[in-house]
Amino acid sequence: MISKDKLYGLVLSGGKSTRMGEDKGLIKYHVLPQREHLYHLLNEVCDDAFLSIRKDQENNISNTFNTIVDNNEFRGPYNGLLSAHKVYPNVAWLVLACDLPLIDKKALQQLIAARNPEKLASAFANEEDPLPEPLCAIWEPEALKQSVAYLEAGNGSCPRKFLINAEVHLVFPQQKEVLLNANSKVEYEEALQKIAS
Helix, strand or coil: CCCCCCEEEEEECCCCCCCCCCCHHHCEEECEEHHHHHHHHHHHHCCEEEEEECHHHHHHCCCCCCEEECCCCCCCHHHHHHHHHHHCCCCEEEEEECCCCCCCHHHHHHHHHHCCCCCCEEEEEECCEEEEEEEEEEECHHHHHHHHHHHHCCCCCCHHHHHHCCCEEEECCCCHHHHCCCCCHHHHHHHHHHHHC
16 A cells, blocks of 8 residues: 655765765755765654665764665666665655755755656756756655566666656655755855855
8 A cells, every 4th residue: 555645754865976076965054974964954854764885984984873775776876775675665665866955854854745646756947947857756555566677678878868658746845955966066166055055
């Protein structure tokens, strides 16, 4: 039985952060390391929250955090997302990438309030370029089930491409800067300036 009510939060923090040159999950924008900051945000708005991590990160994370270790069955962000789906296949997942330094509780509450469980996903998007943000989205269980078939059919490993071709509910954030991605030192500096202002 798939519950429309269960919503778990997932912080994708198992990436290699090659462009940034350091682990994006450990960068401190708001006192705590970013992965912990996002985890606490998700814990406030979801039924439960988890850090998606690589096996080699396990010993560096306090056991006060719920973690799901990547299975390494799939490439890219799908690795963490589908590892989580395998552990809890009947819940929807509110997924956040570690490179969203400006996302806040208000934005997450807006996304949750706008959720349409009849669609495969409810995703934030930028009004000027309305493409779904797969790593700032609520993925329904059916979307993740279909994603496995999509990947196994050799369609590539891009979650955005999957969502572009799926029935998705787009949500435009009230403050569009919450979707700022910080993947490089330049974007990191830009994020710090916005937080300070």
